[in-house]
Amino acid sequence: xxxxxxxxxxxxxxxxxxxxxxxxxxxxxxxxxxxxxxxxxxxxxxxxxxxxxxxxxxxxxxxxxxxxxxxxxxxxxxxxxxxxxxxxxxxxxxxxxxxxxxxxxxxxxxx
Amino acid sequence: xxxxxxxxxxxxxxxxxxxxxxxxxxxxxxxxxxxxxxxxxxxxxxxxxxxxxxxxxxxxxxxxxxxxxxxxxxxxxxxxxxxxxxxxxxxxxxxxxxxxxxxxxxxxxxxxxxx
Numbered sequence: 746x747x748x749x750x751x752x753x754x755x756x757x758x759x760x761x762x763x764x765x766x767x768x769x770x771x772x773x774x775x776x777x778x779x780x781x782x783x784x785x786x787x788x789x790x791x792x793x794x795x796x797x798x799x800x801x802x803x804x805x806x807x808x809x810x811x812x813x814x815x816x817x818x819x820x821x822x823x824x825x826x827x828x829x830x831x832x833x834x835x836x837x838x839x840x841x842x843x844x845x846x847x848x849x850x851x852x853x854x855x856x
Numbered sequence: 857x858x859x860x861x862x863x864x865x866x867x868x869x870x871x872x873x874x875x876x877x878x879x880x881x882x883x884x885x886x887x888x889x890x891x892x893x894x895x896x897x898x899x900x901x902x903x904x905x906x907x908x909x910x911x912x913x914x915x916x917x918x919x920x921x922x923x924x925x926x927x928x929x930x931x932x933x934x935x936x937x938x939x940x941x942x943x944x945x946x947x948x949x950x951x952x953x954x955x956x957x958x959x960x961x962x963x964x965x966x967x968x969x970x971x
Contacts (some may be wrong), residue, residue: 749898770916777956777957780958786964788947788964791959791960791961794959832911833912834899836898838957839957840957841887841953843901843912843914846898846899847898848896848897
């Protein structure tokens, strides 16, 4: 089955700086890669996703890049704000069947 | 609010008891997923349905776990003879997916504590 690894497990940045979270996957058949943000006591919420036919996608301060050859994808958050503090999960899926999640990155934005 | 709702939010039970959780997905969604999440870990796949058909079940899921989605609407997850290792957050998610991959919409979960 698919194996998704995520780094780092914790990340602290100063407000206004950028944050980068990286994930690798093992199954070359995976073709859909969403990122989720989870706040305490809540379920994960989608923040951005990318499909395997696209190399990069951006939505305001958030961007995701995908390197299919190397089987890795990354989340970039620019101009971080305190409300960006949360746990972030990457995931990989083949056509929306099982979604395999990384172990999470706890991001702290220091005001 | 038309998001995914889960009931109950919290459940405390004694070891050996049976528990049942309910999930109401977003109404037009055809796929429904159950995940389990323990502290400091990502969600772990348990099973998923397309309409009323259970399409896949994790090999890690013991036979004490069963899920149903009658009529392709709400779903229930039952755990029989609970063990302390079953303590976790149980998350339900739904999506509208015709095979290309679509984002999961998660509920806020049911936190199970087995004493």
